[in-house]
Amino acid sequence: MASATQQQQHRRAMAVVLAVLLTAMPMRAASGGCEGDKFPAGRSYAHCAALPKLGARLHWTHDARTGSLSVAFVARPAGAGGAGWAAWAINPAGDGMKGAQALVAFRPSPAAPYAVNTYNITGYKPFGASSTAIAFRPTELAADDVAAAGEVRLYGKLQLAPGTEVVNHLWQVGSAVTAGAPAKHAFDKDNLEAKGKLALSGAALAPAPAPAAAGAGGSSAAKGSSAGGATTPSGAKPSPAKAAAAAPVLMLLALAVGFIATV
Ligand SMILES: *[C@@H]1O[C@H](CO)[C@@H](O)[C@H](O)[C@H]1NC(C)=O
Numbered sequence: 001m002a003s004a005t006q007q008q009q010h011r012r013a014m015a016v017v018l019a020v021l022l023t024a025m026p027m028r029a030a031s032g033g034c035e036g037d038k039f040p041a042g043r044s045y046a047h048c049a050a051l052p053k054l055g056a057r058l059h060w061t062h063d064a065r066t067g068s069l070s071v072a073f074v075a076r077p078a079g080a081g082g083a084g085w086a087a088w089a090i091n092p093a094g095d096g097m098k099g100a101q102a103l104v105a106f107r108p109s110p111a112a113p114y115a116v117n118t119y120n121i122t123g124y125k126p127f128g129a130s131s132t133a134i135a136f137r138p139t140e141l142a143a144d145d146v147a148a149a150g151e152v153r154l155y156g157k158l159q160l161a162p163g164t165e166v167v168n169h170l171w172q173v174g175s176a177v178t179a180g181a182p183a184k185h186a187f188d189k190d191n192l193e194a195k196g197k198l199a200l201s202g203a204a205l206a207p208a209p210a211p212a213a214a215g216a217g218g219s220s221a222a223k224g225s226s227a228g229g230a231t232t233p234s235g236a237k238p239s240p241a242k243a244a245a246a247a248p249v250l251m252l253l254a255l256a257v258g259f260i261a262t263v
Contacts, residue, residue, distance in 0.1 A: 033057050037074055040144070043155065045072055047202035053194040056171050058088065062200040067162040069200065070140075073103070073154040078186065079175035082150025083110075085182040089121070090158070091168045092135060095195055097121055100170055101134040105143035105154035108180045114143035116154055117182075129180035136160055166205070170195035 034048035034057050045059035056075035062068070077084030085106035093099030100121040105114050108129070117131040118138050136158035143154045160167070171194050174185035185191055199205050 034059070037072075037153075039072060039153070043072060045070065049198065051171060051194070052196065053190045054171065054173055056086070056088075056173070056194070058169070058171070058198070060200070064165075064200070065162065067160040067164060068157060069136075069160050070157045071103075071155070073105075073171065074146075074151055075154075075171065075173050076149065076151045077106075077175065078173045082145065082147075082152070083177075084173060084175040085177060086152045086154060087172045087174075087182070088154060089170050089172075090136065090160075091170060091195075095168045095170075097170065098123055101136055101158075103138065103141065103154055103156050103158075104182050105152050106177045106182050108177065114145060114152060116141035116143050116156060126184065127181045160200075164200065166197055166199050168195070169198045 033050045033055070037048070037057060037059065039045075039059075046061040048057060048059045050057050054075060056073065059072040059074070061070045071088065073086065073088035075086040075088075076082055077086050085104055087102050087104040089100035089102035091097075091100040098121060100119075102119045102121055104117050104119060104127070106117070107113065108115055117127075118134045118141070119127055120132045120134050139157045139159075141156045143152055145152045172185050172191060174182050176183040197205055
């Protein structure tokens, strides 16, 4: 029979366990932002990466055999109340804006529903109101908004070359739509650094190789290796950040359980 003191100790140990669990939960919910994205029925994705700039997230499913890439890009357009546009692109020719094959979600007029245009970005000139053809056959383009968060979700499927494993991707938000076309975005640090490499398998990319490893003349991969370029996907496997946060919690739990077992 347990004495009154032992019962008290048990209760105290249980309180510790509960407190630890309760404090750990909000920490998980807030990490990265991927977990908070809830899509309409029928839209689910194998992987998600909380992108390092502009608070954006990319969810995707990649069929390595066929090259089909299905994405949902979530971001907050830069205008007041979420006005403006949001874009996600793959650049098969380099790591910058020139050459990017972009999907852009915006309301052609303030009262219109969201539309998605495609643009083959050939240089630093304004977008038109109409789509231009892109290299990756786009299908199932759609967009909706999460009004409460002022965010837009851009959906689409792109046909990549089978065998593609890593792509240069970039993302952007703008604050205005003028004459039915997305207007120029800001050129702040975060806007300019909103790019990186994406491993379609969902694996975390290793840090960029040291400059000495790059070939003569400097490859575009070495140039694109600025801090924050590589994204940290959070698919089936926990991200290192999450694992780090969970470790002390697990240790405390183990201690508490050990405490109960010894009393
Ligand atoms: C995109 O623009 C470039 C430059 O004008 C052109 O060479 C390329 O063929 C275009 N891509 C498509 C899919 O039209």
